[in-house]
Amino acid sequence: MRTATASVSAPSIVAEKVTQAVALLSELEIDCWLTFVRETTETGDPILPLILGQPLTWQSALILTRHSDSGAGERIAIVGKYEDQAVKASGGGDVWTKVLPYVQSIRSPLATTLARLNPKQIAINYSTDDVKADGLSHGMMLLLSKYLSGTPFAERLISAAEIIRALRGRKTPGEIDRIKAAIHVTDEIFQLVAQNVEVGFSERDVSELMHRELSERSIDTAWERTQCPIVTTGPHSMLGHGLPSFELTVAPGNIFHLDFGVRMNDYCSDIQRAWYVPRPGENKPPPAVQRAFDTIVNAIQTAFKTLRPGVECWTVDAAARKVITDAGYPEYQHATGHQVGRAAHDGGGVLGPKWERYGKTPLYTVEPGNVFTLELGIDNVDNRGYLGLEEMVLVTDRGCQWLTNPQTSLPLL
Numbered sequence: 001m002r003t004a005t006a007s008v009s010a011p012s013i014v015a016e017k018v019t020q021a022v023a024l025l026s027e028l029e030i031d032c033w034l035t036f037v038r039e040t041t042e043t044g045d046p047i048l049p050l051i052l053g054q055p056l057t058w059q060s061a062l063i064l065t066r067h068s069d070s071g072a073g074e075r076i077a078i079v080g081k082y083e084d085q086a087v088k089a090s091g092g093g094d095v096w097t098k099v100l101p102y103v104q105s106i107r108s109p110l111a112t113t114l115a116r117l118n119p120k121q122i123a124i125n126y127s128t129d130d131v132k133a134d135g136l137s138h139g140m141m142l143l144l145s146k147y148l149s150g151t152p153f154a155e156r157l158i159s160a161a162e163i164i165r166a167l168r169g170r171k172t173p174g175e176i177d178r179i180k181a182a183i184h185v186t187d188e189i190f191q192l193v194a195q196n197v198e199v200g201f202s203e204r205d206v207s208e209l210m211h212r213e214l215s216e217r218s219i220d221t222a223w224e225r226t227q228c229p230i231v232t233t234g235p236h237s238m239l240g241h242g243l244p245s246f247e248l249t250v251a252p253g254n255i256f257h258l259d260f261g262v263r264m265n266d267y268c269s270d271i272q273r274a275w276y277v278p279r280p281g282e283n284k285p286p287p288a289v290q291r292a293f294d295t296i297v298n299a300i301q302t303a304f305k306t307l308r309p310g311v312e313c314w315t316v317d318a319a320a321r322k323v324i325t326d327a328g329y330p331e332y333q334h335a336t337g338h339q340v341g342r343a344a345h346d347g348g349g350v351l352g353p354k355w356e357r358y359g360k361t362p363l364y365t366v367e368p369g370n371v372f373t374l375e376l377g378i379d380n381v382d383n384r385g386y387l388g389l390e391e392m393v394l395v396t397d398r399g400c401q402w403l404t405n406p407q408t409s410l411p412l413l
Contacts, residue, residue, distance in 0.1 A: 030162075178266065336376055
């Protein structure tokens with residue numbers, strides 16, 4: 001029996017996240033957070049779906065303030081006329097305490113509102129490290145600077161990266177439920193693949209089989225459809241974010257591997273699974289393949305045991321990476337894990353080494369509510385192809401728990 005995939009309305013998540021954001025401002029001792037956007041259907045800020053859940057056309061300012069001695073934090077939306085009613089209704093109708101429409105220019109209501117609030121800091125959405133916290137375009141930054149020119153607020157702008165990292169990273173109960181549902185459907189599709197894929201299927205055949213199943217369920221891939229699933233069938237397959245081949249096929253003696261996720265009710269899964277395709281007379285994987293698989297499982301289990309609140313992300317990567325290299329395999333050329341949520345790569349901390357390409361993200365501290373992948377692999381094992389696994393885990397107050405059922409044996413296809 002297939003899982004129901006009817007869409008769950010967005011407002012409950014928006015209300016949860018806006019309430020969480022106001023509390024975060026108090027926790028971080030930041031007076032005000034300003035999200036400044038326009039024409040968001042094409043160039044939307046990645047944070048907008050979490051705090052509003054709908055597009056905006058004209059220049060718009062979404063302002064959240066911390067709790068104070070005089071009362072609860074304010075939630076103010078300054079938007080173009082004819083969008084104000086939709087914003088009032090967003091999130092169930094009680095998310096924004098003030099919705100201020102304007103006609104000719106946002107400059108006056110924005111300046112007036114900031115003058116009344118008089119925040120010591122105004123956090124805006126830019127970051128050199130976290131792509132999901134870098135939603136303020138250069139043009140909008142220039143406009144904001146122009147509007148604040150001559151006011152004291154021009155000198156009070158700071159990065160909102162810390163707010164956004166916590167807001168995206170600390171999943172609410174509603175978000176966790178949606179991620180679990182996406183994982184469940186992903187598992188069902190993996191089972192379908194195991195039951196139907198045969199020797200001779202091209203990588204493209206496998207991809208199309210999975211896409212048909214997604215279409216029947218009216219759900220989408222977790223990342224670009226042409227590269228989801230990533231299918232590898234042997235030593236000549238395209239690795240990483242590659243395209244399934246028309247020519248390469250599932251073949252005896254090779255490893256069959258999938259990297260796949262779905263987006264359902266706005267939340268994603270991201271999981272890898274592997275099989276061995278036996279040659280005639282084989283009833284188990286060859287020793288070299290089994291040893292590599294066991295090493296990968298051990299490394300993922302080591303990462304799981306290391307991952308807990310308060311540790312820096314890089315330490316989890318270092319523990320897993322050491323298992324691989326100590327076993328004599330080459331170091332894998334990517335991070336051990338990333339956060340998952342509304343996107344397969346959800347921003348925030350990365351369980352990766354201190355490489356320049358990752359910026360400061362491996363130095364971030366793991367927090368309860370974070371959902372991470374644990375993923376690693378070994379390339380071209382015994383000249384039979386790529387062997388990799390990817391699990392999903394939820395960080396809890398005391399450690400972490402599996403969201404996926406970890407693959408601990410290598411089945412025959």
